[in-house]
Amino acid sequence: MAIDLRSDTVTRPSPAMREAIASAPVGDDVYGDDPTVNSLEERVAAMFGKEAGVFTPTGSLANQLAIRILVAPGEELIAETNSHIVRAELGAAAVFSGITTRTWPAAQGLLKASDPLEIARPDSGPYLVSTTAIAVENTHNFGGGTVQPISEIAALRIGADAQGLALHLDGARIWNAHIASGVSFLEYGKYFDTISVCLSKGLGAPVGSIMLSTKERVSKARIWRKRYGAGMRQIGVLAAAGHFALDNNIQRLADDHRRAKELAVAIAAIDPSLIDPAGVQTNIVGLDLAHLPITAAELATRTREKGLWISALGPKYARLVTHMDFDDAQCAEAIEILKKTLVA
């Protein structure tokens, strides 16, 4: 069997998770009648200190519902240059919400509160686009799984309040941030007006994200979810996987982080220009191939021939992501494959 480190979305539901799915009480969620969805939405909202949540099939939709609610057509959202919202949602904010985005660049995607605050232009009058909201990604995917400093998040909230700006958290991997930093979900939650979280990344559910906010915003988001065609029926079967993931799969993320660090240390031992292991904080190992004579796509092809699947996300940027279907034995094997590939 190939070792698949393209993403932490490649995991398959375990037999125990499938049992939870099979025995879930369900109802029609468009009528608000699915008890398993309702309890999951309430549970995750309470974890982050929010009033309400709405279940979505994808993290992209959870982000887009938040954007639709926070930013009016013709206004702008600002976000980091390599954020998922800007780079990996296929222009959805422009298509669905009729808004523009403006970006600030940050090394490793790491937040410095002053960066967005300096480019924010709320209430710009009749000629210039007005900024309405700022998005923060934690952990930062294309930044290499970096954890945003809580001091910068707190400073951003103060600055955003001073300018009357809303804050959105793209928390697809907030679970990993919590495990790496020890910062509680309630602490992360209190700084943001809207939050999206994914159950289908490191937590191992097959489907599912939740958008969290006030009751009022979540009620509006339900209308937009239905309008976008994502009003779903007996999805307690999906929510049950989410409950199971929250019950069983948060603490174990520490193992994914340890294995990512092991991979990074081994790769740096082969060629230190590829990665600085000190920068690997969670489950993502980003490789910079600038000093290598091959492209990321070529590297991915070569490791794949040996049974290791990795992602080529840029001409010279490759990514390995650890997850719950990747164990210590596979980690040792992956390191052997990387050695053979990179030394040859």
Ligand SMILES: *Cc1c(COP(=O)(O)O)cnc(C)c1O
């Ligand atoms: C995966 C991811 C999402 C959501 O992705 P979907 O594939 O739409 O579920 C959002 N933000 C970040 C940072 C992600 O990594």
